[in-house]
Amino acid sequence: MASEITYAEVRFKNELKSSGTNPDSPAAPKENTTPHKSNLSFPKLLLGSLLILALLLAISFFVAFIIFFKKYSQLLEEKKYTISMKNPIYTNLECVKTNWTMEGKVWSCCPKNWKSFSSSCYFISTEAKSWNESQENCSRMGSHLVVINSKEEQDFITQNMDIYAAYYVGLSDPEGQGHWQWVDQTPYNQSATFWHAGEPSYGGEHCVILNYREKRTSWGWNDCICNIRQRLVCEMMKIYL
Numbered sequence: 001m002a003s004e005i006t007y008a009e010v011r012f013k014n015e016l017k018s019s020g021t022n023p024d025s026p027a028a029p030k031e032n033t034t035p036h037k038s039n040l041s042f043p044k045l046l047l048g049s050l051l052i053l054a055l056l057l058a059i060s061f062f063v064a065f066i067i068f069f070k071k072y073s074q075l076l077e078e079k080k081y082t083i084s085m086k087n088p089i090y091t092n093l094e095c096v097k098t099n100w101t102m103e104g105k106v107w108s109c110c111p112k113n114w115k116s117f118s119s120s121c122y123f124i125s126t127e128a129k130s131w132n133e134s135q136e137n138c139s140r141m142g143s144h145l146v147v148i149n150s151k152e153e154q155d156f157i158t159q160n161m162d163i164y165a166a167y168y169v170g171l172s173d174p175e176g177q178g179h180w181q182w183v184d185q186t187p188y189n190q191s192a193t194f195w196h197a198g199e200p201s202y203g204g205e206h207c208v209i210l211n212y213r214e215k216r217t218s219w220g221w222n223d224c225i226c227n228i229r230q231r232l233v234c235e236m237m238k239i240y241l
């Protein structure tokens, strides 16, 4: 009774009383139901119920907002999310939330219809072109012919390939001297190569394809003539947003 809160309530009631014409009614308006008194308190009741209604509306809006926000953020975490952006090359990126932040960037993205593996994105074509045209085509898409750095990477891309087709990779030997070069200047590492048995066979074959040999039931590399039209695989670094 002696607390400050109670004091504040009392003051509020006193103010109400002083504003009302009848000193008896404000304390318990519902108990005295004579038409005269209810008529007087009607604007107050209306105001009160309007306030309550507004409060209820505000609360339900708030709850709805929280539910919506939770669902929305769950969606973001669980599913791939398509971001449309005004990029000169790609209008649609597919992004997944990373569980780490690289300078505040939490989305790792690949262009729509590209495959994502490790820190790269891969485009596997169904059209055939010469090696030069293939590299040009990748380059126009902001990428390069694939550079295979590990067995895991090769296994990933071959999962998405047609075993009856052959695909250019970014390895060539322009002078035909066995000086193999990757398109991105990665040093050629003899102990991390996946040539088919008996390859490379040289003889004017300056470019490399990845193909499947049924006899050995495996994917591997083969050197071939560069102007034969083959399918291609492009690779680019993931885009972080």
Ligand SMILES: *[C@@H]1O[C@H](CO)[C@@H](O)[C@H](O)[C@H]1NC(C)=O
Pocket: 099
């Ligand atoms: C974060 O990602 C790594 C793999 O990149 C995974 O091993 C780890 O469990 C993840 N952590 C959380 C909290 O999801």
Ligand SMILES: *[C@@H]1O[C@H](CO)[C@@H](O)[C@H](O)[C@H]1NC(C)=O
Pocket: 125, 126, 127, 128, 137, 138, 140, 141
């Ligand atoms: C590259 O080739 C693919 C099909 O192989 C085609 O869809 C794409 O439009 C080409 N891109 C450019 C920039 O030429």
Ligand SMILES: *[C@@H]1O[C@H](CO)[C@@H](O)[C@H](O)[C@H]1NC(C)=O
Pocket: 132, 226, 227
């Ligand atoms: C490929 O392009 C390079 C220059 O970009 C050229 O020197 C080479 O002769 C071309 N090769 C073929 C097979 O067209």
Ligand SMILES: *[C@@H]1O[C@H](CO)[C@@H](O)[C@H](O)[C@H]1NC(C)=O
Pocket: 189, 190, 191, 192
């Ligand atoms: C070459 O590849 C092997 C096998 O993956 C690896 O152990 C080695 O470190 C690589 N060497 C260089 C110089 O990258």
